[in-house]
Each structure stands twice: as C-alpha cells, then as structure tokens.
Amino acid sequence: MTRRQPNEALARLLAEARWETNRQFAAVVNRVGAEMGLALHYDGSAVTHWLKGITPQKKARPAILEALSRRLGRLVTSAEAGFAAPLLGGPEASDRQTTNPIEGLIDTGRADMDPSRRAVLATSLYAAALPVPIYDDLAKRVQHQTTGQVTRIGAGEVATVRTMTERIADILDEMGGAHARPMAAAFLVNTVAPWLKAGASEAVRSDMxxxxxxxxxxxxxxxxxxxxxxxxxxxxxKALELAAAAQDHVTYCRTLRGMALQAANLKHSRRALEFADSAAEAAPASGPRLRAFLTGQQAHGAALVKDRRQAFARLRETEGALAKADNRRDAVGGYDQAAYHFHVSSVLYALGDVPGSVKAMRDSNRVRPAVERQGRAHANGLLAQRQLEMGHLEAACATWNAFLDDYERLSSARADEHFVTMWQHLRPHRANRHVRDLTNRAQEIARCRKV
Structure with missing residues (x-):
C-alpha cells in the first residue's frame, strides 16, 4: 500500500452513502468480498486509513467499489473513488488507471457529460505513437462482472441501444456533433454501462x-x-475493446478505419495508412459495402504517402465493391456513392490534382442524401477552398454560400473551423462584389452565433 494525499473523492462518496460509521462500510465491503471469493477482514480503522490516502490492496478494490455502487444505486469507478488519477491523458493514461475497460468508458463518458471538464478533454493529447491494437489481445480485456444486483437484461435492452445509436447518428447528420455527443455520453454512462455489468445470457451479453x-x-x-x-x-x-470482447469483427475494423481517418486529418500519413491497412487485413469475409468502406480509406492513406499506383488500385477496388452492394445504407459507418466520390476527391487532392478533386467533390455533393447537413457542410468547406486555390473566386463564393445554408443550423467545431477559414481566405478579395455579399451574410450569422 502506498501513501497519498487525503482521499477527498472517497470521503465525498461516503458522505453521499450515509453509513453511520466507517465500521458499517467495512462490514459491507467484507460481505461483498466474500461473494467474490475474497477473505477480507476490514474494520473501521481500515476505512480511516483509506480516507487518509492509503490506497487499498488491489484485490480488495472491486469489493469496495461494488459496496459503494450498491449503496448509491449507480456504478462507481476506481477514478471516482480516488483510487486512480483523473482521466486527462491519452489512451495509455487510461490503461494505467484501470484494467477494466468498462470503468474507463464510464470515467471518459462522465467527464464528457460535464461542460466544465469537456473543454479540458478537448485539449487532451492525441497519441501519434499508439500501436495498432491487436484483436486477440483486446478480446481478453473485457470480463463479465455483474453488479451483484438482480438486474438482468435481454434482447429488448440490446434493441434499445441499437435504436438510440441510430437516432444519435441522425442528430449528428442533421444538427452536428456538439448537440449529439453529450447525448451519447450521457446514454453511455447512465444506461449502457450498467447494462454491460448486468446479468445476461451469453448470447445477449455478446449482443450488448x-x-x-x-x-x-x-x-x-x-x-x-x-x-x-x-x-x-x-x-x-474503448470501442475496439468492446468489439473484440463481442467478437464483432465488423465494428472492430470499422473503428480502426475511423482511427485511420483521424490520423489522416492530423497529417500523420504513415499512421493513417497503417491503420487503414490493419482494418482491411482484420476484416472477416464481408459484404461488398464493408469492403468498399475499408478500401476507400486505404486509397486515401496510400495517396497521403504519395503511392499513386496503390491509391488508384484501391479506388478501383472500392468502386467495384460498391457496384455490387445493395442500396441499403447503415446509419453508423455507412458507405455510399457520396462517400466514394469524397474519397476520390481526397485521393486526387493529396496527389496534386486540384481540378480533379473539385469535380469529384461536386459529384459527392450531387448524390449526398439531403439529411446529411454536417457532411455536406464539410464537403462544401473543402470544395470552396480548392476552387479558390484554382483562382475561381465566384465559384468559391457560391459554394461558401451553400456552406452557410447548412452552417446556420449546425453546431459543429469542424464547421466553425470552415467558417473561420472562409473569412481568412476572403479577406484579400473584399473589393469583389460577390465577396462583399458573402461577407455581409456571414457577418449577420456570426453576430447570431458569436463565432
């Protein structure tokens, strides 16, 4: 056991729990430990030591957290009880705090729900050196730990999570991530996490x-x-860990593909290609839509490292796979003609073909579903910049006006970034009539939104 500063977090939990004495709390911990097969013999003095900052033995911590969870009627994590540092670092910091991925998910979600902490989380560092997570290693990390309560879930709870995910995806498309993400974090913490620790058949648990x-x-x-x-x-x-535990290769590969896109956005070109290739290599025998989803990202990754031959070969694979897919489009991680043309545009731009990238982005917008306001705003933000890069000022102004049509109804940091970029690019051209009209409209929007 190691000494620390007084454990104020544990003190707050005990005050909330309202046990009359520390001895009562210790007795409950001992009983819960017995249920877990542990021979614990704590008394009130042990609790006093914990409050003074001495960390309980590792084997006893699950019993302590379970005792608190039962008393408070919600899941209590190691970090919340003061047994780990606040979750502010990258993924490696999360792994040091807890070996239970569900606990890490709860801590992350709770912080994301709190507006006062969200700004701090937003500045946490991206770990460029994160190795590609291995499916078989992650599958061993999530173990079933019930809360000891009578809660039991079935197919209905699984359907609820699926339905909520689709609804949140719809809100994301229509209104932007700033509205949708806090809802997702709250649902994860308040509903999904308790269900992950509830009793269930093996089939239902895997589905959950x-x-x-x-x-x-x-x-x-x-x-x-x-x-x-x-x-x-x-x-x-965390999504990779849960997918591996569920033996869900599709979500595992889809998440790796998302990590490839993130690396690409941050200009980590080699990492972007590594993640994209890993996603494709780990994919099970799958339908053509998933293959297109993965090979399209491989094409972009190859273009970022200037491998022209591989980039176009992957685009041909993507086009061929998508041609064999049905017309269904998944709400989460779907891939359609709009996404394909967006990838073509990204590949061409990375390889220096600006006119080709402009044409492909127009093709993407032409077939994009009307409800995809956020995706269209992003596409138009990029398209206008590339049009201006070609010297087509009036065309860029028209595209930025289309961007503003969507931007007025979005709450999105990426859309805000496009708005600021628009101002910066237009500043040298203020004498142009089209630019003046556009900036007058943008000023009015900025006054309302305080951008």
Missing amino acids: LSAASDLVYLTGWMAMYEKAHGLGQRYYV
Whole structure:
C-alpha cells in the first residue's frame, strides 16, 4: 500500500452513502468480498486509513467499489473513488488507471457529460505513437462482472441501444456533433454501462457488447469531428475493446478505419495508412459495402504517402465493391456513392490534382442524401477552398454560400473551423462584389452565433 494525499473523492462518496460509521462500510465491503471469493477482514480503522490516502490492496478494490455502487444505486469507478488519477491523458493514461475497460468508458463518458471538464478533454493529447491494437489481445480485456444486483437484461435492452445509436447518428447528420455527443455520453454512462455489468445470457451479453461498441465508435467519431482528438482516440480504443470482447469483427475494423481517418486529418500519413491497412487485413469475409468502406480509406492513406499506383488500385477496388452492394445504407459507418466520390476527391487532392478533386467533390455533393447537413457542410468547406486555390473566386463564393445554408443550423467545431477559414481566405478579395455579399451574410450569422 502506498501513501497519498487525503482521499477527498472517497470521503465525498461516503458522505453521499450515509453509513453511520466507517465500521458499517467495512462490514459491507467484507460481505461483498466474500461473494467474490475474497477473505477480507476490514474494520473501521481500515476505512480511516483509506480516507487518509492509503490506497487499498488491489484485490480488495472491486469489493469496495461494488459496496459503494450498491449503496448509491449507480456504478462507481476506481477514478471516482480516488483510487486512480483523473482521466486527462491519452489512451495509455487510461490503461494505467484501470484494467477494466468498462470503468474507463464510464470515467471518459462522465467527464464528457460535464461542460466544465469537456473543454479540458478537448485539449487532451492525441497519441501519434499508439500501436495498432491487436484483436486477440483486446478480446481478453473485457470480463463479465455483474453488479451483484438482480438486474438482468435481454434482447429488448440490446434493441434499445441499437435504436438510440441510430437516432444519435441522425442528430449528428442533421444538427452536428456538439448537440449529439453529450447525448451519447450521457446514454453511455447512465444506461449502457450498467447494462454491460448486468446479468445476461451469453448470447445477449455478446449482443450488448457489440451494440455498445457501435455507440462508443460513433461517440469517438463525433469527438474527432469536433477536433477533440485525444478524447476521440480514447473512445476509439474503448470501442475496439468492446468489439473484440463481442467478437464483432465488423465494428472492430470499422473503428480502426475511423482511427485511420483521424490520423489522416492530423497529417500523420504513415499512421493513417497503417491503420487503414490493419482494418482491411482484420476484416472477416464481408459484404461488398464493408469492403468498399475499408478500401476507400486505404486509397486515401496510400495517396497521403504519395503511392499513386496503390491509391488508384484501391479506388478501383472500392468502386467495384460498391457496384455490387445493395442500396441499403447503415446509419453508423455507412458507405455510399457520396462517400466514394469524397474519397476520390481526397485521393486526387493529396496527389496534386486540384481540378480533379473539385469535380469529384461536386459529384459527392450531387448524390449526398439531403439529411446529411454536417457532411455536406464539410464537403462544401473543402470544395470552396480548392476552387479558390484554382483562382475561381465566384465559384468559391457560391459554394461558401451553400456552406452557410447548412452552417446556420449546425453546431459543429469542424464547421466553425470552415467558417473561420472562409473569412481568412476572403479577406484579400473584399473589393469583389460577390465577396462583399458573402461577407455581409456571414457577418449577420456570426453576430447570431458569436463565432
């Protein structure tokens, strides 16, 4: 046992729990320990030592957390009880804090729910050196630990998580991640995490882990989109762990592909290709839509490292796979013609073909579903910059006006970034009539939004 500062976090929990004495708390810990097969013999003096900052033995901590969870009627994690440092670092910091991925997910989600901590999480560092997580290693990390309560879940709870994930994805598309992500974090902490620790048949438990991994992947995608890259990476790692535990190869590969996109956005070209290749290599025998989803990202990664031959070969594979897919589009991680043309545009731009990238981005917008406001705003933000790069000022102004049509109804850090970039690019051209009209409109929007 090691000495620390007084454990104020544990003191707050005990005050909330309202045991009359420390001795009563110790007795409950001993009883819970017995249920877990542990011979614990704590008394009130042990609790006093914990409050003074002495960390309990590692084997006893699950019993202590379980005793608190039962008393308070919610899941209590190691970090919340003061047995670990606050979760502010990258994925490796999360792993040092707890060996239970569900605890790490709860801590991350609770911090993401708190507006006062969200800004701190948004600046947490992205770990560029994170190795590619191995499926078989992650599958061993999530172990079933019930709360000891009578709660039991079935197929209905799994369906609820799937439905909520689809609804959150719809809100993301229509209104932006700043609205959708806090909802996802709250649902993860308050509903999904307790269900992950509830009693269930093996089949239901596997389905719940899979459904949860899908939601965590989506939450990581939203954090990445909101430029909270350290937080997004941490969600992605948790999604990988849950997917591996569920033996859900599809979500595992889809999450690795999301990590490839994140690395690409941050200009880590080699890492982007490594993640994309790993996602494709780990993919099970799958349908054509998933193959297109993965090979499209490989094409972008190859273009970023200037491997022209591989980039175009992957694009041909993507086009061929998508041609064989049905018309169904998944709400989460779907891939369609709009996504394919966006990848073509990204590949061409990375290889220096700006006119080709502009044409492909127009093709992407032409087939993009009307409800995808956030994706369209991002595409138009990029398109306008590239049009201006070609010297087509009036075309860029028209595209930026289309961007503003969506931006007025979005709450998104990435859209805000495009708005600021628009101002910077237009400043040298203020004498142009089209620019003046556009900036007048943008000024009015900025006054309302305080951008």
